[in-house]
Amino acid sequence: MILESKVIEIGYGKVNRVKVGKNLPLAFFGGPCAIETKDHSFFMADEIDKICSKLNIPWVFKSCYDKDCRSAPDSFHGTGIDEGLKILSDLRDEFGIPVVSDFSDVNWAKPTGEVCDMVQVPAYLCRQTSILRVAAKTNRVVHLKKGQFMSPWNMKNSVRKLESHGCNQIILTDRGTFLGYGALVNDMTCFPIMKRTGYPVCFDATHSIQLPTSMGNISGGQREFIPYLVRAAVSCGINALFMETHNNPKLALSDSNTVLDLKYLENILHQAKIVHETRLEILDKFGEDNVHPE
């Protein structure tokens, strides 16, 4: 059953509200993969905010306090939950921007939801019932990433788990699908398929170009393909674009091989905005669901 498309509103308290869904302007979720320091987070938020203000793109600051899926035991995990959430809380107050962080332990959901405007379920955990249950209980928008091992149609099962615990504020994101070992591929049909749940869909461009654990104990990536995939995904009807970005990727403490260099962000977002607006014009003229499968 194709459910009516929902509009999801991200934000509580004094921050800007970001509405995602239907034919609304494309939203952006972005920031450094991991929170490194307060100064760095504030610097990145300021830089991204200038770009998004210039382009008139609604956005949510994304950065995580604990990266629990790093490949090596000694890789940077993050600031930890207490310091990380304090930085995100201060950042909300300073910039008036909604924030999102993932969480990977059931005990972290409640404090994450108390600070963040949106809580993110990591792709590897997207079918874990215990994680989905506590995500739903935060009463925040749940940003649910499609596992690299999941088909887009099976995300319906995870959505129904969230709904069964009272959550109906969900955004579904594709971050690539495993193609054998050490490689990901993007199936653009995943967006119309996941949209059948009724929830907005998002494309995670920077994790999609990841080469999982291709460097032995860290993941590689092919950043050069980001613009191609972004244009393709936006033209396939995404409602939001997710990209991790850093002012100095070589020194990034997490996902240094995949984060987008900040110097390219304005260019990519500008392209995405133009493709999104052009798509809406095309839909006005031709419609979208105009080929029947049988």
Added chain:
Amino acid sequence: MSTQNKNISVDEIMLKLGEFPVVKETTILREAIEQMDIHNFGVVFVINNSEELLGIITAGDITRKLLNFQKPTPALFIDDSIDHANKDFNYIESGSEISLALEICKKMKIWDLPVIKNKKLVGYLNFHTLADRFLDIN
């Protein structure tokens, strides 16, 4: 069949709820097919939470889907049942005479007929039910 037999109510010979396959509209298609298998019928009825009949899926519908619908089977299996149900179905009202049911089956060339009361599914008539009742086939 005698005239007396034709005048009896469909309610007397229909299968009752629990004796034939029924699923909710959001039950996935695989589970709907499973219900057909469990009850050994080539039809499953799709209802909403108020037990109103929304559609019917037959084994023939599934066969045609498999031939014409090129989706991967796992993607087809997880679709909601209502997506694959015929929503323009024939039915008979509870309390009607069996002769009317037979007329509908003959005219529409169908073997399965849901019995409805105030839009709600209350029973199921099919060829085998009628044969068991009116023909001494044992």
